Amino acid sequence: MGDNSFLVASRLPTKFGEFLVKAYPSHVEDFPHLAFYTTNLKTDEVVDVRVHSECMTGDVFGSVKCDCGEQLDFAMNWAQSHYGVVIYLRQEGRGIGLINKLKAYNLQDKGFDTKEANLELGFHEDPRDYSVAIQILNDLGISAIRLLTNNPEKINSFNDSEIKVVERLPIEIQAHLDNVDYLKTKKDRMGHLLLQNLGS
Numbered sequence: 001m002g003d004n005s006f007l008v009a010s011r012l013p014t015k016f017g018e019f020l021v022k023a024y025p026s027h028v029e030d031f032p033h034l035a036f037y038t039t040n041l042k043t044d045e046v047v048d049v050r051v052h053s054e055c056m057t058g059d060v061f062g063s064v065k066c067d068c069g070e071q072l073d074f075a076m077n078w079a080q081s082h083y084g085v086v087i088y089l090r091q092e093g094r095g096i097g098l099i100n101k102l103k104a105y106n107l108q109d110k111g112f113d114t115k116e117a118n119l120e121l122g123f124h125e126d127p128r129d130y131s132v133a134i135q136i137l138n139d140l141g142i143s144a145i146r147l148l149t150n151n152p153e154k155i156n157s158f159n160d161s162e163i164k165v166v167e168r169l170p171i172e173i174q175a176h177l178d179n180v181d182y183l184k185t186k187k188d189r190m191g192h193l194l195l196q197n198l199g200s
Contacts, residue, residue, distance in 0.1 A: 005025070022035045032090070033090055035087050036088070037079065043140060047142050047144070048083075049084060050079065050086045051130060052072055054092045056092060078171075085142070100121055107120055107121070130158075134158065134163055142163070144166050145166065147167075150172060
């Protein structure tokens with residue numbers, strides 16, 4: 001992905017404030033990866049960045065089975081007030097796609113946790129790839145970031161890249177009845193760095 005690799009750039013006023021948005025090619029036509037950032041982005045400084053994987057059920061329809069939609073809202077607000085970047089990657093359902101995610105929901109209703117459901121469907125527990133996020137940051141001219149995440153795998157994905165992760169910023173959403181088991185699995189079985197007490 002070079003300097004001219006994005007498909008289009010545009011101004012986008014949102015409920016969080018005004019952003020510039022760049023679209024980058026993905027493996028699905030008309031479903032590009034997106035980068036949202038403010039006009040006063042300072043690429044020569046350490047930039048706060050959220051790398052967010054698409055979750056249509058949470059981001060668009062407000063599903064409370066996960067914390068994705070709330071994390072995205074938090075990140076967009078944060079990016080607006082801290083001159084940051086939100087990279088929106090089109091890897092729905094931890095990379096397994098929407099149909100398989102809905103199948104995983106059915107398995108979860110039968111007692112599987114989110115990790116077990118992915119494995120039962122024949123997928124890795126989390127097959128997401130963050131290399132395109134690194135390419136997007138390179139395209140934006142960013143070399144040092146504070147990463148908004150609880151996921152150590154996301155942090156590790158930058159280890160051999162040109163992007164230096166200076167600090168991790170937690171992005172923790174309060175658990176509630178419908179997603180507490182999901183968050184427990186992320187914390188206890190997938191190593192996510194959640195601080196809140198989720199019970200036993």
